[in-house]
Amino acid sequence: MSQDQSGAADAAPTQRVSALQSYQQRLETASAELAELKARDGVFAKVRLALFLFSLVMFGTAAFSSAGALAWSLAAGLFVAFFVTAVLNEPLRQRMEQCDRRVAVCDRLVARCQRDWEALDWKSTRKLLTGLELTEHQKDVADDLDLIGRSSLFQLVSMAGTSVGARELAIWLSGPATSTLAKQRSQAIRCLGKLREKRLEFYSQAQAVGGGSGGPEELVRWSHEEDWLPKRSWLMHWANASAMLAVACVVVAVGWQAFGLSAAAAQGALVVLMGLLGVNFLITTMMLSPAHQIFAVVMASRDSVFQYEELFQAAAWLDDDPDTKKNPLLKELTEQLVHDPKHSAVAGMRSLGRVAWLGSLRNSAATFLLYLPLQAFGLWDVRVLKRLEAWKATQREFIAQWFTAFGKLEALMSLAALRDENPDWCFPTWTDGKQDAEVKFTSQRLGHPLLTDESRVCNDVQVGPTGTILLVTGSNMSGKSTMLRSVGLNVALAGTGAPVCANELCLPSTELSTSIRVRDNLAEGVSFYMAELHRLKGVVDQARALDNRNDLTSLFLLDEILQGTNSRERMIAVAQVLRHLVGCQAIGAISTHDLELADDPELASMSHIVHFRETIVPGSEGAADEMTFDYQMRQGVSPTTNALKLLEIVGLGE
Incomplete structure (x- = not known):
């Protein structure tokens, strides 16, 4: 097995205690120590206040009475004692700050493992990204795939305490996934993965500086x-x-x-x-x-x-x-x-x-x-x-x-x-160069990295080879968009050199292009349909720019594209967009719940069609029917639709 072909068996160093258990134990220990330090600091605060007040009283007594040198000496002694107490209290305050940072670091690490997005403070993380410069293309991809922002891949991954580290990580996540850089970083990450003790101290120090x-x-x-x-x-x-x-x-x-x-x-x-x-x-x-x-x-x-x-x-x-x-x-x-x-x-x-x-x-x-x-x-x-x-x-x-x-x-x-x-995640393998007739993204048990282990459903996904597209059909809420984001997020992880949420993953050096979250702009007079055309134009332009590069493949992810027009024109327009992309040797996937698109002969000829489906469970004793999803990807066109059934379930049926 090569260095880059390690799966779950070679995914992480053997640890006597899992990362989450270790973080929780450290959090309890640091929290207890912090409580003890705060109690001691409270005692110091009371002593300082008492000494300061008594010194003021004695200075007043010495100034307005005949006590003489004795009163002045006592006042000076009390003030010196106040000063000494303040000096002795300073190391305790420093220990409190250090302990408080350890608590914050462990708290964040636990929240990461549990995907507790509310506990992952986005405000402080966002400040570290001030000044981050991305291209418009990178901003679109980051927004579509939840690469950067609240409840994003960056928020999950980042333990950066300084702005330089946070911006570097954000640039890696939003940049091209190239094999040379990814392999270099992967080797380093394998080595650093064993140094849990050192990393925790490093995070705490970085937080102090940041x-x-x-x-x-x-x-x-x-x-x-x-x-x-x-x-x-x-x-x-x-x-x-x-x-x-x-x-x-x-x-x-x-x-x-x-x-x-x-x-x-x-x-x-x-x-x-x-x-x-x-x-x-x-x-x-x-x-x-x-x-x-x-x-x-x-x-x-x-x-x-x-x-x-x-x-x-x-x-x-x-x-x-x-x-x-x-x-x-x-x-x-x-x-x-x-x-x-x-x-x-x-x-x-x-x-x-x-x-x-x-x-x-x-x-x-x-x-x-x-x-x-x-x-x-x-x-x-x-x-x-x-x-x-x-x-x-x-x-x-x-x-x-x-x-x-x-x-x-x-x-x-x-x-x-x-x-x-994540010891069960794998490091990807890379295929280099477009001269390979089988330029494609292939994976086994690919999952969405932002979901918890309990809620994540994994699928075997292949995108490509060149000349083909993956056409994902299915009902509303069945998992189509989640699957597209799973592909994109794992490509981003692979590009950083990190392990990916899969049992196996093989891909070429890749740059992502997406059209998933499209918004109109009333202030600029841009309708939803025109906004989507602009986004698709950007996807095609990116594919054209990479067409002549042997070292980088364009991988596009398009979700429910061209919804803003009628079905007939939509089929023609979608086929035309895909012809441009396939002609540029791009690989990619599109999703749709419009089954007429899957019936179009031209689209069918260039597509590998898969689907997600739902299951309707009749309600008992007059109760409403229940709809469930298993989020498993199956071959072929979706045999079901659920728009009218959903209308009925929410109480808007006939």
Whole structure:
């Protein structure tokens, strides 16, 4: 058996506990730990509040009573205790945030396995796709097949926490399914499928970075922007002069007697210090807002930079496993993210982390009191910005490469979870080149990946070879559209390198074209029929564009096409559209409940006809008849129709 010919027997690494059971166990453990941490944090909050209030009371007592030094000392001690408590509470808060992310990750993983679309938060996922650019053709296919959007294949597959990973995965899903790329990705996904522990930690870290105020695309954009400080070089000169002048004034104010100076000199030093404070306050509030925005983008917090470093460092985990270490795609990503000693993503983020430590003084409760005098008298933010722009000068040309590589790794990590969670899904095999007379899509027990295992009905489906179409007939609600989407969704999965929802699947390098959800546009004066013609024109144009390419086949999926005209003209029009597509060596399937189409000699001559049917169960004791569907695909034209029976069942019969 070749590497790409693995079915259910080779579909996933052996696991002592199934993915869903593992996720549920981890969710229970993380939830219990989070509840315990919240209780401890509540105790800290009460202690902090008590210390703060008592310190205020003692300061008031010392100021308005004769208690003297003892009251001042006690007030100062209480305030120091409040400060120490706040510092000690900060690691607990960080642990709470980490635990909260683990809960969210496990919650999402459980919801994925159970196809619980309400629990899969689409709002947060949609934000990660901001800026995603697809062609109109790709948007149409994505809408028709539920590739991207609420309750979509993307929502099922994606565990991306950052925008670069989410967009990379969306592009893979909506792009052509090419054998070369798919095979490379499949090999990597097989390797990553075994690393469940590492993946869960990776998802949690990615979620932390993605939830920050800065984002990878913002950092990349900043790396190409002109530096802010060189045009305001006087700020650095003033920061140096201000710091030296402040030090001199402090020395004079504190040691004026030791230097034999007068009290007036000390008072003058204090006045200068107040002046420096005022000037630097104005500079901070009126001029340094752009610098603070840069800090928010590049190093939203010291932790976010370290989290980026840890995320990039995740590629080093791959060296621990002999299979992942040898995989060409993962080896290439590891080189860019880890192994280049000067310009790898890890080395770059490590050096940025040193700058971020300096910048984090203003964001931490433990160091804010240190930051205040540094900024007030030495413009600390200007000094941090100078270091930051020096870092950018050395790493500018590599930053975009880091995040491109990371986006690919994050997409592969998402797809690896799909492999781990569905051990009975298979990796497809590929046929290359149109010179093969049997260019076709063939599958055994093909299913709809967005349905649960309990509700999914699988069928053996073949589309092609070239020169033929699959004509799917059947009654309303019998499963025709679901079958078309099953083909399209599995082609999209195959293109990403992921396993597909089938026991076996063989296909050529393929680009999808669809006409399933067609909408009129009253604002633009486009009727439903004209909108459908435009969509079909796009499908034919795509087939023509691929006709001369030996490496890519057009696979079309058309659902109930040309409904907006009479039956006679519809048969003629459908046959003409299909002649165009077949003439371009495209393969595809169309569905219809109009049995007259299946009777048309020209359509019948180029079609392989199958059908879905319903079963009518007579109601007992005057009850209404019941209609059931088994969603099994059978050969030949549908022998039944159900429109009038459905009318009767809903109470609109004669």
